[in-house]
Amino acid sequence: MDNKLIKIYHGPQHPGITGNMSVELDLLGETIKRARTHVGYLHRGFEKLIERRTVIQAFTIVCRLCVPEPDPNEENFARAVEGLVGLEISDRAKYIRVMVQEMSRIAAQMLWMGGQSGSIGMGTVGQWSLYDRDLILDLFEELTGGRVYHMYTYPGGVRRDLPDGFLGRLSELLDYFDKKLPKYDSIFFDNATFKQRAMGVGVICKDEALQNGYVGQALRGCGIKRDVRRDNPYLVYDKLEFEIPTYDGCDVYSRAMVRRAEIKESIKILRQVIEQMPAEGLIMQKIPKHRKFKLPKDDIYVASESARGEFGYYMAGDGSEKIRRMQVKGPSLIHGYTLLENLLVDEELSNVALIMNSLGICPPEIER
Amino acid sequence: MDMIKERYEVGEKSKRLFEIDIAKDSLIDTISFLMSHTDFITLSMIACADWIEDEIFVLNYVFTTSNRDKNLMLKVSISRDGEVVPTVSISSPQAEVMERDLHEMYGIVFDGNDTLYDFALEGWEGMPPLRRDFDTLEYVNENFDFKGGRDDNKDVKAEVKRRKAEAKKLKALKTEANETEANEAKEAEEVKNNG
Amino acid sequence: MNFNTIDIKGIVAPFSAIGKVFEHPKTVCYPDQTKVVSEGYRGFHTNVLADCIGCANCQEICMNDAIDMVxxxxxxxxxxxxxxxxxxxYGRCCWCNLCVDVCPPDSLKLGIECIQADADSNNFLYYPKDK
Structure with missing residues (x-):
């Protein structure tokens, strides 16, 4: 056999790809010798658009940065603006925001579960988990009026108050999830097929994980306990009790188990939120000149934990009502390039989708 | 943190966010000092802001501690007309893709980074799109057509003015008509009386 | 394969999915049955013409230039x-609700109707229903 390499493009329309991106693979037989990520199929120029708009107009665009979980984006944007103008929001608004964050986290993990199981040919799990995600979206619809793009978390608070009996319905849904999770265990997480496919695949080098800026499950799957919610607490996360699950395998299976444990932690946080939420409080601070308020000439960096890792926003104001610059660093930027290109070398072709899904790569936030 | 404060002038933005202004020449030195002597080891982001009125780009290298609890922004000002910046991808490999992004969006050249080819845009020629002097509306007008059928859009302020003027005119006409009517009636009466 | 390393639970447990066969289907039979949309849903606009003052606040706030004053x-x-x-x-609208937020007489609202389908994209110009 001669050592001729075959070049194929994995994506952008491959079902195992987590969005509109492609990986250029140099193959020797079934083994990948070199991988190069290509994005650019979904470049919408959001960062430029935001520069042309006032703050209130720009806020409707940030949630569109990432489809599976728009809420960490809204949260980051709101917190960056609040940090720049020095706005303090009420406790009730903070609790509502935490609730939205955690609901969106569960929804994102459910969507991930569908992708991860689909990448190894288990269609059933995806059907179940997407149905369960829809139950959360139903609650979001009731709360915010939108199912996927909520446009709810706003600088100064949140836009609507909770509907009557909302917390009760949320509580019922959490009980349902508690019952449902063991079923997912038996068909997916404990499944012998999944274990065989996922164990020892996509092993991240633990020593360079921190320095290279890997975030989220990539770190926690290596046994490194890092979570922005705990390390650099925002909203009311310092008042809530939750664990940061870690597994030591560094492989796809560890990252999956971390995610499974995180669903449980999110349910725990939501229960505390339901218990502790203050009944009274302003949901939206009064902002003077609300439609055209001015950002000071200053800049700020904020970070929050999304379902896939740290989301960082850089925002600069210039004394006018428009934002001078807003730059987004999603977890996928580093995961999709530095990490994925390294992980795929010497892996088999059939593992590409598996590894991509386990890293939670979402191309829209790479190219913004 | 104390070690950094000894060497540099640290601006404290909040409890967990700091900033240092440094010159371009000392960028590599500062980063190697941060990475070897302090806890700020992770490069999280390179953010660039275009301050066109001062003729500078400000590059913000955001560093994060290994505990992920503090962030530090290194601010480097460079001129807007093609100043070359040394790459930091040797010490932190994730910088490679961030610099590639900035090269495409601002046209900043990073010396030592050999991946500065197309990123999200394909075959883009002309001014890099995220510079402040790039006019989005002009680009759209040149390259795309707007959908028709919306020409009946009215400027509301002009419309209010027009309607006010119209109403005034109408009122004036009405009073005039009333007056002429009254006059005519008067005249008719006079004629009748005289007759 | 060594018999001790066979993961019997992992092989048998996934078959519990068969139990789903006996459950009631979760899907909705669309044209006959429709899903109940919640009250605050953001669908097509409605406008109370008896209250609308024609101020163009909605046009001004709309970042997508989706609103014409006619x-x-x-x-x-x-x-x-x-x-x-x-x-x-509706080719441009992003259902962000900002026009509703800034409406001084509260005449503009988002209703629950949301089905938008047409062969011609020019037909998406839409006068809000009077309510």
Whole structure:
């Protein structure tokens, strides 16, 4: 056999790809010798658009940065603006925001579960988990009026108050999830097929994980306990009790188990939120000149934990009502390039989708 | 943190966010000092802001501690007309893709980074799109057509003015008509009386 | 394969999915049954013409330029100084609700109707229903 390499493009329309991106693979037989990520199929120029708009107009665009979980984006944007103008929001608004964050986290993990199981040919799990995600979206619809793009978390608070009996319905849904999770265990997480496919695949080098800026499950799957919610607490996360699950395998299976444990932690946080939420409080601070308020000439960096890792926003104001610059660093930027290109070398072709899904790569936030 | 404060002038933005202004020449030195002597080891982001009125780009290298609890922004000002910046991808490999992004969006050249080819845009020629002097509306007008059928859009302020003027005119006409009517009636009466 | 390493639970447990066969289906049979949309849903606009003052606040706040102010033939109320009402281009609208937030007489609202399908994209210009 001669050592001729075959070049194929994995994506952008491959079902195992987590969005509109492609990986250029140099193959020797079934083994990948070199991988190069290509994005650019979904470049919408959001960062430029935001520069042309006032703050209130720009806020409707940030949630569109990432489809599976728009809420960490809204949260980051709101917190960056609040940090720049020095706005303090009420406790009730903070609790509502935490609730939205955690609901969106569960929804994102459910969507991930569908992708991860689909990448190894288990269609059933995806059907179940997407149905369960829809139950959360139903609650979001009731709360915010939108199912996927909520446009709810706003600088100064949140836009609507909770509907009557909302917390009760949320509580019922959490009980349902508690019952449902063991079923997912038996068909997916404990499944012998999944274990065989996922164990020892996509092993991240633990020593360079921190320095290279890997975030989220990539770190926690290596046994490194890092979570922005705990390390650099925002909203009311310092008042809530939750664990940061870690597994030591560094492989796809560890990252999956971390995610499974995180669903449980999110349910725990939501229960505390339901218990502790203050009944009274302003949901939206009064902002003077609300439609055209001015950002000071200053800049700020904020970070929050999304379902896939740290989301960082850089925002600069210039004394006018428009934002001078807003730059987004999603977890996928580093995961999709530095990490994925390294992980795929010497892996088999059939593992590409598996590894991509386990890293939670979402191309829209790479190219913004 | 104390070690950094000894060497540099640290601006404290909040409890967990700091900033240092440094010159371009000392960028590599500062980063190697941060990475070897302090806890700020992770490069999280390179953010660039275009301050066109001062003729500078400000590059913000955001560093994060290994505990992920503090962030530090290194601010480097460079001129807007093609100043070359040394790459930091040797010490932190994730910088490679961030610099590639900035090269495409601002046209900043990073010396030592050999991946500065197309990123999200394909075959883009002309001014890099995220510079402040790039006019989005002009680009759209040149390259795309707007959908028709919306020409009946009215400027509301002009419309209010027009309607006010119209109403005034109408009122004036009405009073005039009333007056002429009254006059005519008067005249008719006079004629009748005289007759 | 060594018999001790066979993961019997992992092989048998996934078959519990068969139990789903006996459950009631979760899907909705669409044209016959429709899903109940919650009250605060953000669907097509409605506009109370008796209240609309034609101020163009909605046009000003809309970042997508989706709203045109169009003259109507007959005046619906005296406070409408401009004689215009908003018309929305659903090819551009992103249902962000900002136009509703800034409406001074609260006449513009988002309703629950949401089905938008047409062969011609020019037909997405839409006068909000009078409610």
């Amino acid at each position: 003259s109507i033939d007959e005046d619906r109320n005296d406070r409408n100084k401009s004689g215009c009402i908003p018309r929305i281009d």
